[in-house]
Amino acid sequence: MSFKPAQWPRKLRSQAWYGGTSRDTIYHRGWLKNQGYPHDLFDGRPVIGIMNTWSDLTPCNGHLRELAEKVKAGVWEAGGFPLEVPVFSASENTFRPTAMMYRNLAAMAVEETMRGQPIDGAVLLVGCDKTTPSLLMGAASTDIPSIVVTGGPMLNGWFRGERVGSGTHLWKYSEAVKAGEMNQDEFLEAEQSMSRSTGSCNTMGTASTMASMAEALGMALSGNAAIPAVDSRRRVMAQLTGRRIVQMVKDDLKPSDILTKDAFENAIRTNGAIGGSTNAVVHLLALAGRVGIDLSLDDWDRCGRDVPTIVNLMPSGEYLMEEFFYAGGLPVVLKMLGEGGKLNKDALTVSGETIWSEVSTAQNWNEDVIRPVENALTDQGGIAVLRGNLAPMGAVLKPSAATPALLKHRGRAVVFEDIDDYKAKINDDQLDIDETCVMVLKNCGPKGYPGMSEVGNMGLPPKVLKKGITDMVRISDARMSGTAYGTVVLHTAPEAAAGGPLAIVRDGDMIELDVEARRIHLDISDLELTARLAEWTPIHDIPESGYAKMFHDHVEGADTGADFDFLKGCRGSAVGKDSH
Ligand code: FES
Numbered sequence: 001m002s003f004k005p006a007q008w009p010r011k012l013r014s015q016a017w018y019g020g021t022s023r024d025t026i027y028h029r030g031w032l033k034n035q036g037y038p039h040d041l042f043d044g045r046p047v048i049g050i051m052n053t054w055s056d057l058t059p060c061n062g063h064l065r066e067l068a069e070k071v072k073a074g075v076w077e078a079g080g081f082p083l084e085v086p087v088f089s090a091s092e093n094t095f096r097p098t099a100m101m102y103r104n105l106a107a108m109a110v111e112e113t114m115r116g117q118p119i120d121g122a123v124l125l126v127g128c129d130k131t132t133p134s135l136l137m138g139a140a141s142t143d144i145p146s147i148v149v150t151g152g153p154m155l156n157g158w159f160r161g162e163r164v165g166s167g168t169h170l171w172k173y174s175e176a177v178k179a180g181e182m183n184q185d186e187f188l189e190a191e192q193s194m195s196r197s198t199g200s201c202n203t204m205g206t207a208s209t210m211a212s213m214a215e216a217l218g219m220a221l222s223g224n225a226a227i228p229a230v231d232s233r234r235r236v237m238a239q240l241t242g243r244r245i246v247q248m249v250k251d252d253l254k255p256s257d258i259l260t261k262d263a264f265e266n267a268i269r270t271n272g273a274i275g276g277s278t279n280a281v282v283h284l285l286a287l288a289g290r291v292g293i294d295l296s297l298d299d300w301d302r303c304g305r306d307v308p309t310i311v312n313l314m315p316s317g318e319y320l321m322e323e324f325f326y327a328g329g330l331p332v333v334l335k336m337l338g339e340g341g342k343l344n345k346d347a348l349t350v351s352g353e354t355i356w357s358e359v360s361t362a363q364n365w366n367e368d369v370i371r372p373v374e375n376a377l378t379d380q381g382g383i384a385v386l387r388g389n390l391a392p393m394g395a396v397l398k399p400s401a402a403t404p405a406l407l408k409h410r411g412r413a414v415v416f417e418d419i420d421d422y423k424a425k426i427n428d429d430q431l432d433i434d435e436t437c438v439m440v441l442k443n444c445g446p447k448g449y450p451g452m453s454e455v456g457n458m459g460l461p462p463k464v465l466k467k468g469i470t471d472m473v474r475i476s477d478a479r480m481s482g483t484a485y486g487t488v489v490l491h492t493a494p495e496a497a498a499g500g501p502l503a504i505v506r507d508g509d510m511i512e513l514d515v516e517a518r519r520i521h522l523d524i525s526d527l528e529l530t531a532r533l534a535e536w537t538p539i540h541d542i543p544e545s546g547y548a549k550m551f552h553d554h555v556e557g558a559d560t561g562a563d564f565d566f567l568k569g570c571r572g573s574a575v576g577k578d579s580h
Contacts, residue, residue, distance in 0.1 A: 003253065003257050003348050003352070005250075005251035005252070005253070005352070006250070006251055006252035008250040008251070009044065009250075011044065012044060012046060012047070012120045012249065013118070013119075013120055013144075013573060014046075014047040014118035014119065014120050015044055016118070016575070017029075017118035018042040018047070018118055019042070019044060028118065029042050037081075041081045042081075045079055045080055045081050046079075046080040046081065046120045046121055046245075046246050046249035046250065047080070047081045047083060047118055047119055047120045047121075048075045048080045048081065048082045048083070048119070048120065048121050048122070048123060048242070048245050048246065048249070049083055049084075049085045049113075049114060049117065049119035049121070049122045049123070050068050050071050050072065050075075050082055050083065050084045050085060050122075050123045050125055050242075051085055051087045051110055051113070051114070051122050051123065051124050051125060051135055051139075052064055052065065052068050052084055052085065052086055052087065052125045053087060053088075053089040053106075053125060053126050053127070053128070053131040053135065054068070054086065054089065054125070055089035055091065057089070057091050057094050058089040058090075058091035058094075058127075058128050058131070059091070059093070059195075059198075060091070060092070060093075060127050060128035060151065060199065060200040060201070060207060061089060061091075061125075061126070061127040061128050061131060061151055061200075062198055063151060063198040063199070063229060064125050064127065064151050065084075066235075067125060067149070067151060067234070067235065067238045068084050068125055068238075070235045070236075070238035070239045070242065071123050071125065071149065071238045071239065071241060071242040072084065072242060073239050073242060074238070074239040074240060074241060074242020074243040074244075074245075074246075075123075075242040075243070075245065075246055076242075077239075077242070077243055078242070078243040078244075078245075078246035078247065079246060080121075080242075080245070080246035080249070082242065083119075085113060085117070085119075087106065087109055087110045087113055087135070088102070088105060088106040088109040088110070088134070089106070089128075089131060090102040090103060090105075090106050090128070090129075090130040090131060090134060091128055092128050092129040092130065092206070092207075093128075097449055097450060097451050097453060098449060098451040098452065098453040098454065099128075099129065099130045099451075100130060100446075100451045100452050100453070100454075100479065100562070101449075101450055101451025101452075101548075101551055102130065102134075102451075103130040103133060103134045103137075103283075103286075103562075104134070104137075104286075104551070104555070104562075104563060104564050104567060105547060105551075106130065106131070106134035106135070106138070107133075107134040107135070107137035107138040107141070107563075107567065108138065108564075108567060109138070110124075110134065110135050110138030110139065111137075111138035111139075111141045111142055111567075111571070113138075114138065114139065114142045114144050114573070115142050115144075115571070115572075115573055115574075115575060116575060119144060120144070120145070120249045121144060121145040121146065121147075121245045121246070121248055121249035122139055122144055122145070122146040122147075122245070123146075123147055123148075123149060123241055123242060123245050124136065124139060124146055124147065124148045124149070125149060125151070126148060126149075126150055126151070127150050127151030127152070127199070127200045127207060127211075127229075128200055128207055129200075129205070129206040129207050129210065129279065129482070132148065132150065132207070132210035132211065132213075132214060132283075133210060133283035133286065133287060135148070136148065136214065136219060136255075136287050137286055137287050137290050137563070137567075139255055140255045140256075140259060140287060140290035140291045140570060141290045141567070141569070141570050141571050142570075142571070142572065142573045143254045143255055143256050143291075143570050143572055143573060144254070144255075144573050145245065145248040145249050145251075145252065145253055145254050145255075146219070146245075146254075146255055147219065147220065147221070147241055147244060147245045147248060147350045148211075148214040148219045148220040148224070149220060149221070149224060149237060149238050149241040150200070150207075150211040150214065150220070150224060150225065151198070151199055151200060151229050151234075152199050152200070152211075152226075152227050152228050152229035152230075152231070152234045153199050153200050153201065153202045153207070153208055153211075153226070153228055153229060153320075153321035153322070154166060154195060154196060154197045154198065154199035154200065154201065154202045154228070154229060154321075155196045155197040155199070155202065155228055155229075155230060155322055156196070156202060156320045156322045156323070157169070157193045157194050157195070157196050157202060157320075158193055158196070159189075159190045159193040159194075163314075163318070163319070163320055164190065164193050164194055165201075165202060165203040165314035165315065165320055165483065166194060166195070166200075166201035166202050166203050166205060166483060167201055167203060167205050167315075167481050167482075167483025167484065168203050168205075168314045168315045168483045168484070168485070169190070169194060170194065170483075171457070171459075171481075171483070171484055171485075173186075173187050173190055174187070174459070175459060175460070175465055175470070178459065178462045178465050179462070179465040179466055179468075180466065197228070197229060197230045198229045198230060199228060199229025199230065200229070201482075201483055202320040202321045202322065203313060203314040203315055203320060203321070203482070203483045204274055204275055204276060204277070204311065204313040204314065204315070204316070204321070204324075204482065205277060205315070205481060205482035205483035206277040206279040206280070206481065206482035206483075207482070208225065208226075208276075208313075208321050208482075209271065209274065209276035209277040209279065209280050209482050210277075210279075210280065210283060211224065211225040211226075212225045212226075212270060212271075212274055212276060212330050213267045213270070213271065213276070213280055213283070213284065215330050215334075216263075216266050216267040216270035216271075216330065216334065216355075217258065217259060217263045217264070217266070217267045218258045218259075218263050218266075218347055218348055218349030218350060218355055219255070219258060219259070219349075219350060220241075220350065221237060221240060221241055221244060221349075221350060221351060222330075222331050222349070222351065222358035222359060223237070223329055223330070223331055224237055224241075225329060225330045226321055226324045226325035226329035226330060227325055227329070228321065228322050228325060231325070244350060244351070247352070248350060248352075251352060253348075253350065253352060255291065256291055256570065257348055258347075258348050258349065258350065259287070259288075259291045259293065260293070260347065260348075261293050261294070261295070262344035262346070262347045263344070263347045263348075264284060264288055264293055264295050264299070265299070265303050265344055266334075266337075266343055266344050266347055266355065267280075267284060268284070268299060268300055268303040268304050268382070269303050269304060269307050269337055269342045269343065269382075270330070270333060270334065270337065271304065271382070271383065272303075272304040272307030272308075272309060272380075272381035272382035272383070273307055273308070273309060273310050273311060273333050273336070273337055273381060274309070274310075274311040274313070274330075274333060275309040275311055275313065275315075275316035275317065275377065275378075275381055275398075275400045275401070276482070277398075277481075277482025278383060278396050278397075278398050278479065278480055278482070278490055278491070279454075279479055279480075279481075279482055280383075280482075281297070281300055281383055281396055281491065281558075282452075282479070282491065282558055282561050282562050283561070284561075285297075285559075285560055285561030285563075286560075286561030286562065286563040287561075288561070289560065289561055289563055289568045289569070290563075290567075290568065290569065290570060291570055292569060292570060296560075297385045297394040297396070297559055298385065300382065300383050300385055300396070301382070301383070301384065301385035301518065303382070304381070304382020304383050305380060305382050305384075306379075306380065306382075307337075307342060307380075307381050307382050308373055308376030308377070308378060308379050308380070308381050309376055309377040309378045309381030309400045310333065310336060310370055310371045310372070310373060310376050310377070310381075311324060311333060311369070311370055311371075311377075312368060312369050312370070312371055312377055313369075314483070315401055315482075315483055315484060315485040316377055316378075316398075316400040316401050316485070317377050319368075319369050323366065323369045324369060324370070326365065326366065326369075327364060327365050327366035327369035327370045328362055328363055328364050328365050328366075328370060331358065331359040331362035332359075332362045332363065332364045332370050333370060334355060334358075334359040334362070335359045335360060335361075335362040336364075336370075336373065338356055338359065338360065340373060343355065343356065377400060378399060378400045380399050380400075381399070381400050382399075383396050383397070383398055384396065384397045384398075384399055384515050384518060385518060386489060386513075386515070386518050386519060386520040387518060387519070387520070388519045388520040388521040388522075389501055389521055389522055389526075389529060390475070390492065390501050390502060390505070390511065390520045390521060390522045391489075391492045391493060391500075391501070391502070391520050392493075392494070392500075392501065393493035393494055393500075393557060393559040394491070394493050394559045395475075395489050395490065395491055395492040395493065395520055396489070396490050396491045397487070397488065397489050397490065397515060398480075398488075399515060401484070401485040401486060401488075402471070402485075402486065402487040402488070402515075403471040403486070403487050406471060406472070406473050406487040406513075407487065407513070407514075407515040407516065408513065408514050408515065408516065409438070409473050409487075409512075409513045410510060410511070410512045410513075410523075411436050411437050411438040411473060411510070411511060412436070412437050412438065412508060412509075412510060412511075413437070413438050413440050413505050413506065413507060413508065413509040413510070413511050414431070414432070414433045414437045414438070414439055414440065414507060415440045415442070415505055415506060415507050416439070416440065416441045416442065416458075417442055417443065417539060418441075418442060418443040418444070418448070418539065418540065419441070419443075419444055419449070419453070419455055422441055422455075422458055426458070426459065426461050427461070427462055429462075429463050431461055431463075432507075433461050433463075433464065434464065435464050435467070435469040435472055437472065438472070438473045438474070438475060438511045438513070439458060439460075439472060439473070439474040439475070440474075440475050440476070440502070440505050440511070441455065441456070441458055441474070441475070441476035441477075441478060442476070442477065442496035442502055442503055442505070443477070443495075443496045443497050443503075443539065443540050444456070444476050444477055444478035444495075444496075445477035445478065445491075445492070445493075445495025445496060445497055445498070445500075445557075445558060446495060446555040446556070446557065446558060446562045447495060447497040447498055447540065447552050447555060448477065448495055448496055448497030448498075448540045449478070449540075450540075450543070450548060450551055450552055450555075451551070452477070452478060452479050452491075452495075452558060452562060453478055453479065454478065454479045454480055454481040454484070455476070455478045456474065456476045456478035456479055456480040456488050456489075456490040457474065457480045457481065457484040457485070457486050457488050458474055458476070460472055471486050471487050472486075472487070473487050473488075473489070473511075473513055474486065474487065474488045474489065475488075475489040475492060475502070475511065475513075475520070476488075476489070476490065476492060476502075477490075477491065477492040477493070477495035477496055477497075477500065477502055477558070478490060478491075479491065479558075487513075489513065489520060491558035491559070492520075492558075493557045493558050493559040494557055494559075495557065495558065497538055497540045498557065499533065499536055499538070501522060501529060501533065503533075503536050504529065504532035504533055504535075504536055505522060506532075509522060509523065509524060510522075510523040511523065550564075551564075554566060
């Protein structure tokens with residue numbers, strides 16, 4: 001840790017709007033006074049933007065306005081001036097074609113909002129999957145002092161005496177209906193039990209993973225990730241976060257001070273220990289690109305390979321985020337990583353202290369929820385990065401969510417050219433498929449879908465499910481929901497729509513998966529592969545206008561985080577010209 005707090009008092013960037021007596025200053029200050037703010041609030045104290053992803057259409061973040069009030073209380077207490085700012089909210093469960101298509105748009109919006117406004121520090125109020133990475137990316141590109149507070153997970157779902165995990169049980173129950181083990185009325189009855197309270201998904205899905213990533217990176221106060229949305233301690237956390245950001249501004253503690261390579265390595269190892277979502281791969285790669293940290297898929301494999309999954313949460317395990325919180329939450333996991341030599345202990349956090357000083361006294365209150373290493377869910381919890389002629393730029397698989405017997409498998413390809421082709425064929429009993437086959441789904445990557453949808457864990461054909469089979473090897477250039485599971489190869493790069501080798505797989509080809517050897521191979525000759533690639537033409541729609549065109553033209557591959565080429569890097573907080 002080499003951070004030295006800046007001198008205080010000093011002139012802050014908000015004074016370029018609010019300081020002095022010029023006509024422009026009176027314009028900026030006077031108009032804001034229509035909200036009833038006294039003159040002395042513009043005296044040079046830190047102006048804190050509470051970047052709020054609340055939206056009625058982002059139900060996971062539906063309580064964030066209430067939480068923003070607690071953040072404001074903390075900011076006031078610490079002598080700051082809080083201003084709540086709505087920012088683009090990419091809802092996972094409603095946005096079409098997929099929320100991921102809007103992560104970069106949201107990141108761009110928050111970056112410009114922070115830079116173009118009189119904000120000295122930002123509280124990133126997030127929750128649902130894409131809201132966390134998008135705001136982190138935007139804040140990183142301005143490098144204005146920023147801190148994350150998440151909305152927290154929902155309470156446990158319960159249905160007929162069984163824990164119901166957000167998303168995880170949606171997939172399970174829908175497969176049970178297809179297999180004839182559950183009827184439609186029961187499925188409908190289970191619906192309400194999936195969302196018992198406000199908050200984000202209660203599994204270790206992408207929202208909980210990204211909350212954990214923010215904490216492991218050092219961008220949120222210790223203990224933030226697991227507190228349930230409705231727990232009074234969530235509101236306390238929001239208030240403490242409001243207090244803390246004021247001091248961060250005074251100290252000039254910026255994202256670039258915190259988001260170091262050490263911090264990313266800590267996050268990758270944490271992802272392995274918690275059995276986190278594969279979506280963290282694309283989000284952390286993109287975030288690293290914003291701060292100029294050289295992070296690659298190889299870092300994911302190197303850091304995560306020997307990290308056991310110790311958090312027994314769905315989809316890899318049995319419990320839910322509520323129990324993770326009661327067991328001690330992420331600080332316990334970080335402490336265990338540190339004790340095992342798998343934590344860069346000196347990494348700086350938003351507290352101004354090292355991560356080790358934050359977690360070294362954590363206690364585990366339930367060793368069935370946070371398992372001792374000797375009793376881990378799996379010894380290799382990290383994300384496996386696969387390469388081969390089918391994925392020359394890489395593909396990922398989450399071993400903790402896969403069937404061990406399928407981690408080494410050779411099977412006949414059954415190909416779906418795109419998601420519509422899959423939907424048209426999958427329920428057809430004439431489809432030539434059995435459980436030994438490898439399902440291949442194309443054109444679902446960043447350009448192909450567009451947005452790289454979470455369809456990689458495509459449901460199995462009913463005729464296989466009816467035999468009691470619950471998993472098959474599946475390969476695609478799509479993503480998978482963090483709440484999902486299965487032996488699923490994802491993020492295959494280059495994607496099919498960009499002419500990657502996935503595009504030329506044909507029905508009947510043989511495919512070999514060997515996770516231990518990190519290999520994914522299409523069993524055809526190099527000559528044949530080259531000839532097929534030479535014949536390939538894209539089949540996905542290429543947009544002609546609007547955001548969809550910008551997305552298609554500028555989105556990069558999953559192997560580097562699917563950011564826009566022109567958004568990489570930190571552009572800083574300087575505004576350029578004044579508008580008046
Ligand atoms: Fe919003 Fe899961 S759908 S957190």
